[in-house]
Amino acid sequence: MGIHLRGGRRTVAVATLFVSALFGVTGCGTAPAPAPQPSAAQPAAAAGAPAEKTAPPATVRIPKIGAESSLVQIGLKADGTLDVPPVDKPMQAAWYRESPVPGNRGPALIVGHVDGRQQPGIFFRLREVAAGDQVVVGNGDGSQTTFTVTRTQQIDKDQLPSDAVYGDTPGPELRLITCGGSFDKAEHSYRDNIIVYAKAA
Amino acid sequence: MKKLVGPTLALTALTVLAAPAALAQTTTGTQTPAVATNSASPTGAPTTTAAPTTTATPPTTDVPPTTPKPGDHVPSLISLVDYTNPTVDTTTAKKGITFLGLKPYFVYIRCDDREGAPTGLSSDALDLEGLKLIPDNLKLIPHSASYAASASVKDSASLGKHTVTARCGTETLTYSFEVLDGPKNEKPTTAPAPGGGSSAGAAEQARAQAGAGKGASAKPQVKVRPKGRVETGGGATAQR
Numbered sequence: 001m002g003i004h005l006r007g008g009r010r011t012v013a014v015a016t017l018f019v020s021a022l023f024g025v026t027g028c029g030t031a032p033a034p035a036p037q038p039s040a041a042q043p044a045a046a047a048g049a050p051a052e053k054t055a056p057p058a059t060v061r062i063p064k065i066g067a068e069s070s071l072v073q074i075g076l077k078a079d080g081t082l083d084v085p086p087v088d089k090p091m092q093a094a095w096y097r098e099s100p101v102p103g104n105r106g107p108a109l110i111v112g113h114v115d116g117r118q119q120p121g122i123f124f125r126l127r128e129v130a131a132g133d134q135v136v137v138g139n140g141d142g143s144q145t146t147f148t149v150t151r152t153q154q155i156d157k158d159q160l161p162s163d164a165v166y167g168d169t170p171g172p173e174l175r176l177i178t179c180g181g182s183f184d185k186a187e188h189s190y191r192d193n194i195i196v197y198a199k200a201a
Numbered sequence: 202m203k204k205l206v207g208p209t210l211a212l213t214a215l216t217v218l219a220a221p222a223a224l225a226q227t228t229t230g231t232q233t234p235a236v237a238t239n240s241a242s243p244t245g246a247p248t249t250t251a252a253p254t255t256t257a258t259p260p261t262t263d264v265p266p267t268t269p270k271p272g273d274h275v276p277s278l279i280s281l282v283d284y285t286n287p288t289v290d291t292t293t294a295k296k297g298i299t300f301l302g303l304k305p306y307f308v309y310i311r312c313d314d315r316e317g318a319p320t321g322l323s324s325d326a327l328d329l330e331g332l333k334l335i336p337d338n339l340k341l342i343p344h345s346a347s348y349a350a351s352a353s354v355k356d357s358a359s360l361g362k363h364t365v366t367a368r369c370g371t372e373t374l375t376y377s378f379e380v381l382d383g384p385k386n387e388k389p390t391t392a393p394a395p396g397g398g399s400s401a402g403a404a405e406q407a408r409a410q411a412g413a414g415k416g417a418s419a420k421p422q423v424k425v426r427p428k429g430r431v432e433t434g435g436g437a438t439a440q441r
Contacts, residue, residue, distance in 0.1 A: 078298040078305070078384050082427035086302040087435050098424040106422025116435040123433070157430040166423040179434030190434045 053101045055141035060093050060110055062176075064133040065125035069093035069112065071137075082111065090116030093123070100172070102137040103145035103200065107166060107173045110137070114179045114190065123178035127154070127194050135174060135198050147174040147198035154180050154192050165195060172200035275313035275345045279367055279374035281352070282309050290376075294327070296354045297383025301432070304330065304351035308365055308376075314346035316370030326363035326380050327352040354380055 061068040074083040074094040085092040093112035100106035113121030129135075131149050138144040155161065157179075165175050174197075181192030280290040284300045284307065291306065298305050308329065310319045322329055335347040352365075358380050366375045 075297070076384055076425065076427055077300070078295060080384070080428035082431050083299055084302050084431070084433050088303075090435070096423075096427070100422050109423070111431060111433055114434040118435075121434070157432075160430065162426060166421075166426045168422045177431050177433065179432070183434075189430075189432060193431050193433075 053103045053139055053141070053143065055101070055139045056097070057095045057102045057108070057137050058140045059138040061136045062129060062133070065128050067122055067125065069122045071095045071110065073097040074111070084111055085113065087113060087116040090119060090121035101139070102174055103139065103143070103172050105169065105172055107169050107175050108137070109166070109175045109177065111177045121178070123176065126176060126178045126196060127180055129196050134201065135176065137174065145172065146201045148201045149196055149198045151197050153195040153197070155195065156191060157189070157193050160193055174198040275311065275342060277313070277369040277372050277374055278309070278311040279365065279376045280309045281365060281376055281378050282307050291378065293379045293381050294354050295381050295383045296356065296358065299353070304328070304353040306352040307349045308352050310348045310367050310369070310374065312346050312348070312369035314344050318346070319348055319367045319369055322350060322365070322367040324363060324365035326355055326358035327365055328355050
């Protein structure tokens with residue numbers, strides 16, 4: 001099938017569809033799966049230990065910066081990198097479904113855009129969060145967990161501290177991630193990530 | 202796609218982004234006059250009532266074009282393309298993946314503009330958005346009109362052979378592809394993340410402190426560690 005000029009034409013197709021999405025012309029984002037309804041409770045942990053939360057997180061709120069969002073679930077892209085909420089919905093935060101349910105032991109991971117669709121995103125002011133600030137995560141079962149920020153970090157994206165972010169923790173913790181630093185126009189990407197580390201209060 | 206092309210800003214951006222590709226086309230076109238060829242390439246409007254079917258083949262190398270004549274019928278075409286590799290057709294489509302949070306594929310269709318826009322775009326395995334006309338200010342192929350629709354594989358799609366179809370005028374176009382399982386059901390290769398001996402030791406120590414398990418058999422709290430960078434910004438506020 002000789003399709004001369006086809007590669008160039010399809011490059012235009014990519015530009016057309018991709019830019020449409022970025023500018024919100026089409027609203028064609030594929031929304032990640034909404035958080036499923038709470039499932040039947042699993043057996044409680046051993047006597048004396050706090051019961052494991054089974055309902056996925058539904059909301060995140062950071063009073064210090066006035067950020068509040070529902071949570072959708074995200075997974076991994078084909079290349080193994082973390083998926084993100086649709087960039088045309090910059091006010092949508094997301095919970096990484098392969099991380100612990102917030103409030104359970106381990107580092108729960110929530111990500112949000114610093115901007116998108118020509119406007120600030122849900123975590124636009126995340127860089128203003130400091131140690132001692134609170135983050136409240138509501139679960140689908142109506143319970144909520146309050147976390148206290150222990151530290152923040154701005155780091156080159158290529159130097160993301162995998163163990164600190166994803167490594168096991170003794171208790172319930174939370175990681176909030178967004179983009180930060182200067183913007184690399186050639187790569188169309190911010191150079192840094194802003195990471196907020198928090199522990200259950 | 203919920204809305205059709207509207208805002209001037211977006212149109213401007215489309216034009217700007219389309220320009221390099223268009224220029225590339227011009228360059229190529231001056232070396233070898235452009236035309237599209239197709240196994241089913243009727244001259245003029247189809248005269249039979251039966252709709253011919255074009256079945257796309259796997260990616261092939263472009264063949265030398267011939268000069269189009271103003272009255273020639275533009276051969277119709279349909280294919281499936283991966284956003285990450287847009288210069289070739291893809292013969293496979295994976296379930297459960299996205300591209301920057303958006304649909305990871307698009308269906309590419311070319312019709313003769315005298316027959317109007319494509320109709321009847323459908324697939325039993327793809328979630329399809331609306332067709333968008335691809336800007337072509339140079340019109341290197343007279344009466345050629347290209348369209349694209351973003352696509353992703355339905356969660357309900359079975360693994361194996363599927364098709365996507367559309368019509369240009371009375372001609373039915375069909376493209377075959379194979380649905381593959383997505384990364385979620387593939388053998389995991391990312392847990393635990395590489396980090397060297399000291400990092401692995403630290404993780405194991407934390408795991409022991411957490412009482413999550415014993416030795417190497419303990420499952421990490423983050424079941425699968427993401428690789429690489431976390432991309433959470435479009436750059437809109439970078440200059441603020």
